Amino acid sequence: xxxxxxxxxxxxxxxxxxxxxxxxxxxxxxxxxxxxxxxxxxxxxxxxxxxxxxxxxxxxxxxxxxxxxxxxxxxxxxxxxxxxxxxxxxxxxxxxxxxxxxxxxxxxxxxxxxxxxxxxxxxxxxxxxxxxxxxxxxxxxxxxxxxxxxxxxxxxxxxxxxxxxxxxxxxxxxxxxxxxxxxxxxxxxxxxxxxxxxxxxxxxxxxxxxxxxxxxxxxxxxxxxxxxxxxxxxxxxxxxxxxxxxxxxxxxxxxxxxxxxxxxxxxxxxxxxxxxxxxxxxxxxxxxxxxxxxxxxxxxxxxxxxxxxxxxxxxxxxxxxxxxxxxxxxxxxxxxxxxxxxxxxxxxxxxxxxxxxxxxxxxxxxxxxxxxxxxxxxxxxxxxxxxxxxxxxxxxxxxxxxxxxxxxxxxxxxxxxxxxxxxxxxxxx
Amino acid sequence: xxxxxxxxxxxxxxxxxxxxxxxxxxxxxxxxxxxxxxxxxxxxxxxxxxxxxxxxxxxxxxxxxxxxxxxxxxxxxxxxxxxxxxxxxxxxxxxxxxxxxxxxxxxxxxxxxxxxxxxxxxxxxxxxxxxxxxxxxxxxxxxxxxxxxxxxxxxxxxxxxxxxxxxxxxxxxxxxxxxxxxxxxxxxxxxxxxxxxxxxxxxxxxxxxxxxxxxxxxxxxxxxxxxxxxxxxxxxxxxxxxxxxxxxxxxxxxxxxxxxxxxxxxxxxxxxxxxxxxxxxxxxxxxxxxxxxxxxxxxxxxxxxxxxxxxxxxxxxxxxxxxxxxxxxxxxxxxxxxxxxxxxxxxxxxxxxxxxxxxxxxxxxxxxxxxxxxxxxxxxxxxxxxxxxxxxxxxxxxxxxxxxxxxxxxxxxxxxx
Ligand SMILES: NC(=O)c1ccc[n+]([C@@H]2O[C@H](COP(=O)([O-])OP(=O)(O)OC[C@H]3O[C@@H](n4cnc5c(N)ncnc54)[C@H](O)[C@@H]3O)[C@@H](O)[C@H]2O)c1
Ligand SMILES: NC(=O)c1ccc[n+]([C@@H]2O[C@H](COP(=O)([O-])OP(=O)(O)OC[C@H]3O[C@@H](n4cnc5c(N)ncnc54)[C@H](O)[C@@H]3O)[C@@H](O)[C@H]2O)c1
Numbered sequence: 001x002x003x004x005x006x007x008x009x010x011x012x013x014x015x016x017x018x019x020x021x022x023x024x025x026x027x028x029x030x031x032x033x034x035x036x037x038x039x040x041x042x043x044x045x046x047x048x049x050x051x052x053x054x055x056x057x058x059x060x061x062x063x064x065x066x067x068x069x070x071x072x073x074x075x076x077x078x079x080x081x082x083x084x085x086x087x088x089x090x091x092x093x094x095x096x097x098x099x100x101x102x103x104x105x106x107x108x109x110x111x112x113x114x115x116x117x118x119x120x121x122x123x124x125x126x127x128x129x130x131x132x133x134x135x136x137x138x139x140x141x142x143x144x145x146x147x148x149x150x151x152x153x154x155x156x157x158x159x160x161x162x163x164x165x166x167x168x169x170x171x172x173x174x175x176x177x178x179x180x181x182x183x184x185x186x187x188x189x190x191x192x193x194x195x196x197x198x199x200x201x202x203x204x205x206x207x208x209x210x211x212x213x214x215x216x217x218x219x220x221x222x223x224x225x226x227x228x229x230x231x232x233x234x235x236x237x238x239x240x241x242x243x244x245x246x247x248x249x250x251x252x253x254x255x256x257x258x259x260x261x262x263x264x265x266x267x268x269x270x271x272x273x274x275x276x277x278x279x280x281x282x283x284x285x286x287x288x289x290x291x292x293x294x295x296x297x298x299x300x301x302x303x304x305x306x307x308x309x310x311x312x313x314x315x316x317x318x319x320x321x322x323x324x325x326x327x328x329x330x331x332x333x334x335x336x337x338x339x340x341x342x343x344x345x346x347x348x349x350x351x352x353x354x355x356x357x358x359x360x361x362x363x364x365x366x367x368x369x370x371x372x373x374x375x376x377x378x379x380x381x382x383x384x385x386x387x388x389x390x391x392x393x394x395x396x397x398x399x400x401x402x403x404x405x406x407x408x409x410x411x412x413x414x415x416x417x418x419x420x421x422x423x424x425x426x427x428x429x
Numbered sequence: 430x431x432x433x434x435x436x437x438x439x440x441x442x443x444x445x446x447x448x449x450x451x452x453x454x455x456x457x458x459x460x461x462x463x464x465x466x467x468x469x470x471x472x473x474x475x476x477x478x479x480x481x482x483x484x485x486x487x488x489x490x491x492x493x494x495x496x497x498x499x500x501x502x503x504x505x506x507x508x509x510x511x512x513x514x515x516x517x518x519x520x521x522x523x524x525x526x527x528x529x530x531x532x533x534x535x536x537x538x539x540x541x542x543x544x545x546x547x548x549x550x551x552x553x554x555x556x557x558x559x560x561x562x563x564x565x566x567x568x569x570x571x572x573x574x575x576x577x578x579x580x581x582x583x584x585x586x587x588x589x590x591x592x593x594x595x596x597x598x599x600x601x602x603x604x605x606x607x608x609x610x611x612x613x614x615x616x617x618x619x620x621x622x623x624x625x626x627x628x629x630x631x632x633x634x635x636x637x638x639x640x641x642x643x644x645x646x647x648x649x650x651x652x653x654x655x656x657x658x659x660x661x662x663x664x665x666x667x668x669x670x671x672x673x674x675x676x677x678x679x680x681x682x683x684x685x686x687x688x689x690x691x692x693x694x695x696x697x698x699x700x701x702x703x704x705x706x707x708x709x710x711x712x713x714x715x716x717x718x719x720x721x722x723x724x725x726x727x728x729x730x731x732x733x734x735x736x737x738x739x740x741x742x743x744x745x746x747x748x749x750x751x752x753x754x755x756x757x758x759x760x761x762x763x764x765x766x767x768x769x770x771x772x773x774x775x776x777x778x779x780x781x782x783x784x785x786x787x788x789x790x791x792x793x794x795x796x797x798x799x800x801x802x803x804x805x806x807x808x809x810x811x812x813x814x815x816x817x818x819x820x821x822x823x824x825x826x827x828x829x830x831x832x833x834x835x836x837x838x839x840x841x842x843x844x845x846x
Contacts, residue, residue: 243813243816243833247819247825259828389666403664410665413699414665
């Protein structure tokens with residue numbers, strides 16, 4: 001059986017087109033790049049295989065690649081995030097789309113394999129999000145005889161690719177499109193910060209003002225959640241694992257407590273670390289009855305669900321996205337979105353405007369690769385800082401924000417290596 | 430004689446206060462002093478002769494080093510502190526009112542303290558390190574040095590272009606302390622405090638223009654907004670401008686901000702950010718301050734050209750009366766405002782910066798044999814120590830599994846040459 005989307009029903013295609021129209025309106029940076037490349041079609045000779053959550057925003061990226069002349073095959077690489085209407089609309093435009101909403105993990109893998117094999121001579125470029133395609137290409141080199149390069153958008157993925165490079169397994173260049181101010185900060189802090197708080201409010205309907213809100217992890221995502229929850233009037237407490245983040249959080253005005261102390265009076269707890277077992281049985285035992293638990297980190301493992309199940313006498317679905325766990329001792333806690341990503345499940349993930357920036361980085365990286373991948377050696381390559389500035393410049397233009405141009409004298413000072421920190425780690429409170 | 434004793438007594442209480450407010454240096458003494466990791470070392474130090482540097486010097490002495498100290502600036506020297514530290518057996522070359530020549534002589538005197546020269550150098554502005562590259566090739570060399578200012582490192586880059594560097598130098602300017610504590614919190618607070626104290630104005634409801642949304646600028650913007658100002662940011666770097674906009678500030682070119690601002694503060698590091706064309710459009714009564722390290726961010730020549738008369742306005746500032754009758758209040762003569770017209774950074778903040786420098790020497794020393802001559806980044810364990818000690822001083826309890834201050838044990842010592 002194939003997961004190729006063929007002859008999608010007309011109503012589904014219509015729905016998908018409507019969704020793409022909405023997203024496109026909020027993605028002016030991609031629109032700008034698209035109008036630049038539509039005439040010259042620089043991807044004319046390219047066959048692009050992509051594996052990124054198949055949402056309406058991803059659809060707009062795919063449309064851009066098609067408009068630039070590429071042949072495109074795509075899969076979402078996820079069990080539940082594929083939007084069938086978007087898949088249908090793209091398939092109707094001639095894109096090879098594989099997969100649907102509601103697949104098993106094995107089926108997701110099969111769809112990935114099919115995507116990689118969609119072209120006669122195999123793809124020339126890969127657009128990856130979690131190294132599924134890259135890994136498949138490495139383990140079956142025969143399927144990708146003409147492969148030139150790939151992009152990868154996640155931290156975890158780039159770490160894996162570096163390991164393969166060290167082991168000498170990597171045979172093509174991979175561009176890291178994650179470590180950019182316009183991705184790391186805008187997407188994780190502002191986008192996820194907002195959509196996480198949005199998801200909690202949508203799921204529970206609580207008033208945030210006055211609530212004791214515990215954020216576990218104060219990285220890019222945790223910081224965004226904490227700042228936004230405070231802005232809504234919640235009394236925010238932060239739990240940190242490292243002294244460095246603890247100092248940052250405290251100097252930003254948040255109380256920093258170890259989890260067992262922070263949780264004692266918690267109304268809402270949100271994990272945002274990227275690590276498993278951040279909340280385990282001992283933490284659950286410290287929670288007051290009625291607490292709300294949710295996660296916006298990497299996967300469903302941050303809250304240890306087995307420990308929760310062990311303490312649960314009975315569960316009730318009290319609202320969409322809210323599972324009430326009545327515990328053996330009579331307390332109850334409300335788990336949101338099954339401990340999965342609250343912002344993707346109970347809200348709409350990152351706003352299109354944020355994905356506009358994230359995907360602009362990917363689109364530009366693909367265009368750069370098409371123009372000169374032969375100059376890159378196998379291994380992980382960073383996007384030049386100037387590209388980051390370019391994407392920010394485009395976004396500012398879309399927001400109608402104008403800034404100064406440095407004078408020649410200032411430019412000399414700025415470029416003489418004096419300010420490495422200004423583009424580095426975020427420092428603001 | 431009694432005069433001397435009086436001076437020492439005058440500085441003593443201030444030293445005590447500073448000691449109490451500098452817990453990271455305190456943690457270094459507490460953890461390592463017993464093992465005297467710097468014993469046998471001759472350490473030449475160049476730094477402002479202030480009570481905070483005195484705490485740093487006493488820490489180095491507690492670690493076992495023999496220290497000689499020269500002033501890094503003619504205007505900041507506190508003679509009472511100098512006397513107090515001399516009294517404790519450290520050679521201090523600096524007094525209030527010394528000339529630029531005296532400064533250089535002080536540096537040479539410090540290096541000449543020992544016939545074999547220093548083994549360690551803790552520098553500011555690369556004064557000592559530069560001097561150590563002027564002698565004959567075969568002159569005795571220190572085993573390790575550190576420099577903390579961007580200007581000093583720029584000078585070392587220039588030096589390295591002319592002649593090979595003769596020993597390893599740790600750059601302690603890009604550190605966790607500077608990035609997370611000093612610039613966004615310490616400097617931002619001290620700049621705003623200076624601007625308010627000197628101008629005596631109400632901030633609420635005013636328009637506060639900040640040029641440069643870097644580490645300092647972002648902290649300053651948040652503070653000014655917290656006091657009720659409407660903040661406008663100007664930038665040249667798109668990523669930083671975007672973050673300012675996403676943080677909720679108006680971002681516009683300076684030409685548009687100029688006629689709107691009640692306050693202007695430059696924190697860019699770049700020259701001539703506020704120029705004649707901007708000054709010419711400002712509202713009468715506007716307050717101008719520069720927080721950058723060099724006195725070039727406000728174009729003083731162009732301001733002077735527009736000025737027909739200057740009027741003093743209390744300590745730390747001056748009114749510039751322009752030909753059309755408008756007046757602009759310039760803080761600290763356009764030099765780095767919090768140092769030239771304010772109290773400078775809080776001791777708690779300097780603690781972090783000075784501790785990074787001490788650690789740059791002390792934690793690197795055991796493996797200095799593996800370092801080639803030239804510039805090296807600050808090793809991450811220095812930042813880890815500072816963060817752990819600072820967290821403890823803030824009363825933060827970290828989870829049991831997190832490596833905290835206790836994870837640092839005294840390191841074995843490489844003997845002095
Ligand atoms: N929900 C979304 O849409 C979304 C969007 C972007 C990123 N993410 C995910 O969110 C996670 C965090 O991303 P980030 O950019 O903030 O990463 P980050 O590395 O900046 O921050 C993670 C922080 O968590 C801390 N931490 C780790 N274990 C901890 C523990 N047990 N207790 C307390 N703190 C702990 C780390 O010290 C670090 O400071 C990642 O897994 C990322 O993939 C989710
Ligand atoms: N007053 C103090 O005690 C103190 C303490 C620390 C640093 N500083 C000085 O403050 C300045 C800023 O430090 P930082 O750590 O924030 O640096 P940074 O590099 O993080 O930030 C500087 C910002 O200014 C921007 N910029 C450059 N030219 C500009 C222009 N013409 N107009 C508008 N914006 C411009 C840059 O894009 C950058 O974002 C430096 O000169 C630094 O040496 C002063």
